Amino acid sequence: MITDPREIYVTALKNTHALELQALQIMERQVERLENYPEMEAALRAHIAETHGQRDRLEEALASLGDAPSTLKEGFLGFVGNMMALAHVPAQDEILKNAFANQAFENFEIAAYKSLLTIGEAAGQTAHATAFTQSLREEETMAKAVADLVVPTTQRYLARTLGGGTASH
Numbered sequence: 001m002i003t004d005p006r007e008i009y010v011t012a013l014k015n016t017h018a019l020e021l022q023a024l025q026i027m028e029r030q031v032e033r034l035e036n037y038p039e040m041e042a043a044l045r046a047h048i049a050e051t052h053g054q055r056d057r058l059e060e061a062l063a064s065l066g067d068a069p070s071t072l073k074e075g076f077l078g079f080v081g082n083m084m085a086l087a088h089v090p091a092q093d094e095i096l097k098n099a100f101a102n103q104a105f106e107n108f109e110i111a112a113y114k115s116l117l118t119i120g121e122a123a124g125q126t127a128h129a130t131a132f133t134q135s136l137r138e139e140e141t142m143a144k145a146v147a148d149l150v151v152p153t154t155q156r157y158l159a160r161t162l163g164g165g166t167a168s169h
């Protein structure tokens, strides 16, 4: 039985850290393949750089509590992993699946940071609240950026498909 809110906070830090590692994997994989969607590529490249900072904030918070990040937790990431697996099946409409998955993933992260901040506050662990609030704002900005890219990405996908060009990535 968990009776120490600090323990709940440490678990939330580790889970959020694992989530950011997953985010980096997903974005790096996409960016490597993108050729015909420069706006998506630019948004992903900028957010990859931001995500390195988000990962560092979580590692600093864990270190300050005398803890270290655990290795990637497959269980916790099962849901996200399944959703993302969809996007990794090579398909003619790969870019569309990635566009949907990116929007879903950023919203998943927003929920994770809101929850982390709530747990931290309840545990009296507010030393990194400002840093995590910054991460939350970055996720919200990226969530809006990828949401705004769904329609233009679909329009380019349509144009390239109908024009006989490579449309998938």
Ligand SMILES: [Fe+2]
Binding pocket: 023, 047, 051, 106, 109, 138, 139, 142
């Ligand atoms: Fe993110």
